[in-house]
Amino acid sequence: MTAALPAKISPRALRRQVRRAAAARTWKRFRANRLGMTGLVILLGFAVVAILAPILVDAGQLRTTEATGPLLAPPSLEYPLGTDDNGRSVLALLIFGSRVPLLVGLTATIISMVIGTIVGIASGISDGWPGGILFRITEWFLVIPFLPLALVLATLLGGSLASVILVIGITGWPSTALLIRAQTLSVRERPFIERAQILGAGRWHLMTKHVLPNVLPLVFANTTLTVAGAVLAETTLTFLGFGDPTNVSWGTMLNSAFATGAVSLGAWWFLMPPGICVIVVVLAFTLVGQALEDIVNPRLREGR
Incomplete structure (x- = not known):
């Protein structure tokens, strides 16, 4: 009897198997x-809190007209993190305030990564003046300081949440x-790029089929590192008063704390929690990155 021949695997199925194996190796090394x-655990915790915020906190507690607590009261059993200058629970503000920084950070990062990846690949794969201009x-954009440019754009576009996302996204890609x-210049020197060019591959084919898959891991x-910067940028803009004041975020909490004079009044419970949350989230994204x-x-791994 002759041994049964193995079933022929299509190129698409083979690519899926290779990607799954690469993802499994990456997850094993990451663990x-x-x-x-x-x-990662810290970020998952903040993400769960942000998603479940409408369940954990009654939205009515965030309205100044419905606040019934004492003004700038220190932490107690009823208010574990005290109250703000309007009598609202700082803990409730902190929980609900986690939604905006994470949303802005992730969305703005997607915008900046898309722009940066397209410009980077195009400038690296193009010869002559097109690549030089890009x-x-x-x-x-790198020469211009980030904060003044972001403040100018935020002033021109307004203080809405979408404007803050757009400002951070279009200033964070360089x-x-x-x-x-x-990385694209390095990939261009590999033999498979030269073979593809000899076989008549166009620039678009090289960018999408050969260069992009090789730069995607990077x-x-x-x-993740860019998200950390975007979260910090959102906090900075809202703290300076360029965010949407109707949305509760850690930046607006810091802005209110300084405007109220929490430092001089000794109301540390109004100032420290949002600042600590910003630091922890930025540090967590940096560790993952x-x-x-x-x-x-x-x-990098060999040098350590």
């Missing part, structure tokens, strides 16, 4: 990184573009 797992535009451009690793960077860049 071995204690700091990365610590950051590279100079990227450098021009560093990603430079990183992807450098894009994903850089995304560094863990992913170690995985996609073996040289």
